Amino acid sequence: MDLKSKIRVIEGFPVEGISFKDITTLIKDKEAYKYAIDKIVEDLKGKDIDYIVGPEARGFLFGAAVAYALGVGFIPVRKPGKLPGVTASNEYELEYGTNTLEIHTDAINKGDKIAIVDDLLATGGTVISAAKLIESLGGEVIAMEFLIELEDLKGREKIGNYYINSLVRYDK
Numbered sequence: 001m002d003l004k005s006k007i008r009v010i011e012g013f014p015v016e017g018i019s020f021k022d023i024t025t026l027i028k029d030k031e032a033y034k035y036a037i038d039k040i041v042e043d044l045k046g047k048d049i050d051y052i053v054g055p056e057a058r059g060f061l062f063g064a065a066v067a068y069a070l071g072v073g074f075i076p077v078r079k080p081g082k083l084p085g086v087t088a089s090n091e092y093e094l095e096y097g098t099n100t101l102e103i104h105t106d107a108i109n110k111g112d113k114i115a116i117v118d119d120l121l122a123t124g125g126t127v128i129s130a131a132k133l134i135e136s137l138g139g140e141v142i143a144m145e146f147l148i149e150l151e152d153l154k155g156r157e158k159i160g161n162y163y164i165n166s167l168v169r170y171d172k
Contacts, residue, residue, distance in 0.1 A: 003032060006032040007022065007023060007168065008022040008025040023148070040145045043143070047142050050073070050112045050114065051139075052067035052114070054117050055127070056077065056101075059116075059119060075114075087102040090132050108139040111138065116130050116143070119147045124156070131144075142163065143164075145164075147168060149164075149170070151169050
């Protein structure tokens with residue numbers, strides 16, 4: 001299936017100069033959404049994953065479905081002030097600003113094997129921040145899975161030696 005054809009591109013959103021990849025058109029298409037989830041699940045099978053971590057908010061849409069399909073737990077990584085328990089936090093840079101992610105300090109135990117699932121790999125800031133949080137709690141990042149990768153922003157190069165899979169790639 002051509003997943004790229006299911007993604008709407010909106011120029012100049014959220015700020016001028018950004019070419020936003022709108023996944024709402026893909027996730028409303030039941031066959032495309034199922035296909036995308038199935039492809040990520042297929043890639044993670046056999047990797048002995050304990051948990052899926054999904055960054056807020058679109059990482060929830062893919063990560064929770066992948067966790068369900070694999071029969072593993074789902075751990076949300078959220079923006080500041082959204083988690084009720086004791087949290088660890090990490091600030092990171094976006095393509096057009098900065099943000100912070102938080103995770104419950106009791107969400108991951110030493111040695112837990114984690115896959116991070118998100119909708120988009122751009123500059124790599126979000127997933128690097130999530131990986132730092134996971135590793136600070138003793139978890140091991142086994143894989144990073146994305147629906148979309150914006151190759152011209154070179155996030156893959158910034159991430160380093162993690163296993164990375166993306167289903168749809170955009171270059172300039």
